[in-house]
Amino acid sequence: MVFNSYTFILFLAVVLAFYSSPIRWKSKKILLIGASYLFYAAWNPPFVILIWFSTLVDWLLAQRIAYATSIRLRKFFLICSLSVNLGLLGFFKYSEFLVNSFVDMAAMIGVAYQPLEMDIILPVGISFYTFQTLSYTLDIYKRQMKPWHSFTDYALYVTFFPQLVAGPIVRAHDFLPQCDTPKSVNWSKMGWAVSLIILGIFQKVVLADGLFAPVVEKVYDSTAIVSSMAAAVGTLAFAGQIFCDFAGYSTTAIGVAMALGFALPDNFRFPYAAIGFSDFWRRWHISLSSWLRDYLYISMGGSRHGKVKTYRNLALTMLIGGLWHGASWTFVVWGGLHGSYLVLERLANRLMGQWRIWKTMLGRLFLAGVTFGLVCLAWVFFRASSFDKAFEIIQATLFLLPYAEIYVSRVDVALVGVGITGLLFMHAMLRNTTLEDAAAKVPDLLKAMVLGIMLTLIIMSPGEDRAFIYFQF
Amino acid sequence: MPSFTSSSDRAPKVGLKTLLLGTAMVTAVCVGAVEMFWRGHDVVPSYDNGIKSWSYIRQKIEASPTKQATVLLGASRMISAVSLAAYREGIEFDRLYQLSVAGEAPLATLKDIAEKTSFSGVVVMALSSHGLYDEAWREQAGHVDYYHRNWGMNNRVNFWFDREAQSRLVSRNPRYGMTSVVRALIEGDQTLFGPAMNVVTEERQRNTDYSQIDIDGYKAARVARASKTAEAFTPARKGEWMANLDMMMGYIRQIEKRGGRVVIVRMPTSEGHWDVDQKALPRAEYWDVLASKHADSLHFMDIPGMADIPLPDSSHVGVQDQAYFTKLLVTAIQDLGVYDGR
Numbered sequence: 001m002v003f004n005s006y007t008f009i010l011f012l013a014v015v016l017a018f019y020s021s022p023i024r025w026k027s028k029k030i031l032l033i034g035a036s037y038l039f040y041a042a043w044n045p046p047f048v049i050l051i052w053f054s055t056l057v058d059w060l061l062a063q064r065i066a067y068a069t070s071i072r073l074r075k076f077f078l079i080c081s082l083s084v085n086l087g088l089l090g091f092f093k094y095s096e097f098l099v100n101s102f103v104d105m106a107a108m109i110g111v112a113y114q115p116l117e118m119d120i121i122l123p124v125g126i127s128f129y130t131f132q133t134l135s136y137t138l139d140i141y142k143r144q145m146k147p148w149h150s151f152t153d154y155a156l157y158v159t160f161f162p163q164l165v166a167g168p169i170v171r172a173h174d175f176l177p178q179c180d181t182p183k184s185v186n187w188s189k190m191g192w193a194v195s196l197i198i199l200g201i202f203q204k205v206v207l208a209d210g211l212f213a214p215v216v217e218k219v220y221d222s223t224a225i226v227s228s229m230a231a232a233v234g235t236l237a238f239a240g241q242i243f244c245d246f247a248g249y250s251t252t253a254i255g256v257a258m259a260l261g262f263a264l265p266d267n268f269r270f271p272y273a274a275i276g277f278s279d280f281w282r283r284w285h286i287s288l289s290s291w292l293r294d295y296l297y298i299s300m301g302g303s304r305h306g307k308v309k310t311y312r313n314l315a316l317t318m319l320i321g322g323l324w325h326g327a328s329w330t331f332v333v334w335g336g337l338h339g340s341y342l343v344l345e346r347l348a349n350r351l352m353g354q355w356r357i358w359k360t361m362l363g364r365l366f367l368a369g370v371t372f373g374l375v376c377l378a379w380v381f382f383r384a385s386s387f388d389k390a391f392e393i394i395q396a397t398l399f400l401l402p403y404a405e406i407y408v409s410r411v412d413v414a415l416v417g418v419g420i421t422g423l424l425f426m427h428a429m430l431r432n433t434t435l436e437d438a439a440a441k442v443p444d445l446l447k448a449m450v451l452g453i454m455l456t457l458i459i460m461s462p463g464e465d466r467a468f469i470y471f472q473f
Numbered sequence: 474m475p476s477f478t479s480s481s482d483r484a485p486k487v488g489l490k491t492l493l494l495g496t497a498m499v500t501a502v503c504v505g506a507v508e509m510f511w512r513g514h515d516v517v518p519s520y521d522n523g524i525k526s527w528s529y530i531r532q533k534i535e536a537s538p539t540k541q542a543t544v545l546l547g548a549s550r551m552i553s554a555v556s557l558a559a560y561r562e563g564i565e566f567d568r569l570y571q572l573s574v575a576g577e578a579p580l581a582t583l584k585d586i587a588e589k590t591s592f593s594g595v596v597v598m599a600l601s602s603h604g605l606y607d608e609a610w611r612e613q614a615g616h617v618d619y620y621h622r623n624w625g626m627n628n629r630v631n632f633w634f635d636r637e638a639q640s641r642l643v644s645r646n647p648r649y650g651m652t653s654v655v656r657a658l659i660e661g662d663q664t665l666f667g668p669a670m671n672v673v674t675e676e677r678q679r680n681t682d683y684s685q686i687d688i689d690g691y692k693a694a695r696v697a698r699a700s701k702t703a704e705a706f707t708p709a710r711k712g713e714w715m716a717n718l719d720m721m722m723g724y725i726r727q728i729e730k731r732g733g734r735v736v737i738v739r740m741p742t743s744e745g746h747w748d749v750d751q752k753a754l755p756r757a758e759y760w761d762v763l764a765s766k767h768a769d770s771l772h773f774m775d776i777p778g779m780a781d782i783p784l785p786d787s788s789h790v791g792v793q794d795q796a797y798f799t800k801l802l803v804t805a806i807q808d809l810g811v812y813d814g815r
Contacts, residue, residue, distance in 0.1 A: 005627075005631045006630070006631050006634030006635065007631045010630070010634075042625065042626070042627035188486075189484045190489050191486075191487030191488060191489040191491075191493075192484040192485055192487045195487060195492065198496070206651065210650070210651060211652060214652070258484065409660075410659070411655075411659045411660055415652070415656075436484060439487075440485035444487055444488045444491040444492055444495070445491060447487065447492060447495075448498075448499060449499050451495075451499075452497070452498065452499020452502075452503065453499060453503065455499075455500040456500050456504055456507070457651055459500070459504055460504075460507065460649075460650055460654075461650050461651050461652070462521065462635075462639075462644070462647050463647045463650055463652075464523070
């Protein structure tokens with residue numbers, strides 16, 4: 001079930017109706033768990049069993065880790081948890097990738113190997129809920145939290161439908177304590193929750209799907225050679241599409257959770273106004289970057305063992321982050337590019353960080369421009385279906401291709417230009433504030449007008465249903 | 474920076490009543506104004522003829538194992554030529570399903586009906602000779618695949634709501650969506666701001682009114698495109714064509730074994746399109762070969778009166794002639810004895 005569907009509106013209305021009835025808190029939690037399984041089963045019912053399995057295994061192993069009598073046993077149970085979770089993720093997400101990579105390598109040495117067709121269906125959201133359950137066992141292993149006292153709460157933590165399939169990735173120590181306090185439909189925050197839901201769906205339906213996606217598909221899904229203008233506009237359009245698509249999902253998820261009385265973490269803070277890549281990753285997919293930082297980067301030693309190891313850890317973390325997104329070498333390159341950006345930024349900071357120019361408006365604008373440009377370069381690998389396509393887009397952008405077969409129209413250029421300029425302007429304006437603080441300064445009536453216009457544009461944006469991009473991860 | 478920032482903690486106070494009432498009023502006024510604008514330009518609501526409406530009709534076939542059901546397969550010629558009301562009147566059975574897909578040959582759907590259903594009614598399949606090359610099997614495969622993989626309860630409920638909205642609002646038609654309108658405004662395309670050339674009904678019948686457009690330019694562009702496409706159909710591919718004919722006959726036999734009948738119809742074309750077709754795939758070398766293998770075949774040239782029906786773009790029947798065309802078609806099909814004893 002997707003947020004931008006009539007089914008979801010109906011589903012949410014029914015859940016809210018039951019949730020606001022005077023039933024016990026435990027019953028409400030069970031209601032939410034049931035609703036979450038129903039929400040997930042709308043895609044592929046059998047995969048609910050996978051969530052049950054993952055929930056049960058991590059719940060039991062976390063108890064074992066916490067009450068193990070020796071360090072070896074603690075480690076053993078942790079390895080069991082990691083093996084089960086990463087094993088499932090590996091099977092469903094990376095089996096075909098590994099087999100195909102093996103076939104390619106064999107072909108390079110002249111061996112023609114034809115494996116059996118696997119045809120494995122990727123369960124929606126498996127990367128998200130796997131990271132969530134893993135964070136629970138890892139936190140317990142690191143003694144940062146004790147095993148939670150209620151299995152119901154834990155099951156709700158794993159399956160909470162607003163963020164089940166595409167995040168934000170919630171940590172157990174942030175979510176589980178919220179389950180202790182009885183909640184009902186939060187009428188005092190419902191106004192803001194409704195605003196976030198409309199804003200999120202507007203981002204997805206009107207901006208990501210309506211404005212940017214058609215141009216992206218024209219450029220990136222074409223097998224013919226694209227023109228320089230088409231390549232540049234297509235990549236800018238993808239920068240707009242992926243932000244509006246993913247931030248739209250997160251914003252709606254936060255709004256829906258808020259309506260149920262739960263708080264979810266921010267996932268985006270105007271990332272295209274980032275100055276530098278450390279800043280970018282504090283603003284883009286925050287729940288993933290903080291997960292990778294806490295459980296991977298710091299676990300590998302972080303910045304505690306000298307510069308070279310710090311750079312290695314950064315690069316490795318980003319490479320794994322890239323692979324988390326998708327089972328393809330293009331995602332690895334995307335992660336590798338971001339890892340290199342972070343390393344180069346640290347080196348540059350040591351050499352030139354003290355220069356006064358970086359404190360001036362012009363210097364900051366230059367850095368923000370460079371950051372955005374390099375982020376777009378990395379997006380090419382994220383979106384392209386193959387290295388050939390990625391290199392073709394880059395070559396076309398740099399005027400290195402002698403001819404072209406695919407062009408974008410003046411209208412495409414105008415629409416993407418207006419859309420991306422508007423997005424960058426908004427990010428720049430709100431860079432040092434929050435959406436909440438900005439909204440607090442606007443009168444309710446004006447908010448209603450803006451939301452009314454957004455809703456009108458949502459209604460006026462029929463067309464192909466495009467799944468949220470991050471569902472595939 | 475903390476790893477967790479509760480966005481809920483910072484939620485600004487927003488008056489729910491003001492917000493909901495205000496938003497609803499602004500939306501109602503804006504949507505109302507847009508609808509009035511379109512209605513003022515004689516634009517009426519139309520259904521989206523996409524993959525979901527196809528799946529909706531395909532699902533009905535699942536529930537219609539009766540011998541009295543008829544399924545129409547083909548591409549845009551079939552969608553725009555047949556009046557479902559006139560067809561029903563002719564055969565006196567209600568169960569009639571339009572499963573054609575514009576721009577796509579119907580082989581994948583025929584295969585699907587043969588293999589994945591217990592359908593034992595009548596299949597009327599519009600097929601031109603160029604619909605029997607390897608690529609034709611892939612053309613409606615996307616629809617078939619979507620139906621089997623995605624057409625669950627969630628999509629069905631969603632489709633029902635969407636259909637209700639499409640029946641009431643012009644704005645829910647992709648042609649009049651925000652992006653299309655902005656594009657038309659920038660490009661100075663005035664054809665959008667008048668009655669639509671195509672109106673699709675709930676049952677996927679397309680009513681095309683060619684009087685709305687510059688027909689000469691439109692026809693020339695379509696014939697040029699058909700001519701370019703026909704370049705791929707070389708005599709060297711005759712073997713591939715014959716193999717696909719045999720494969721298609723296999724699926725037809727599967728349906729016939731269950732008591733069903735499959736009628737293959739060569740839909741009318743005139744001047745430009747007919748010349749292109751004849752040049753690439755002469756009737757004697759292709760269609761007549763097909764007809765010799767399958768007795769239930771109808772060529773428009775052999776149906777009295779059908780070749781005289783005006784085809785404004787030389788390829789499709791306009792809404793004005795739908796009922797007449799359908800009457801001729803139904804009579805010809807009945808003459809084959811297809812509906813006898815059903």
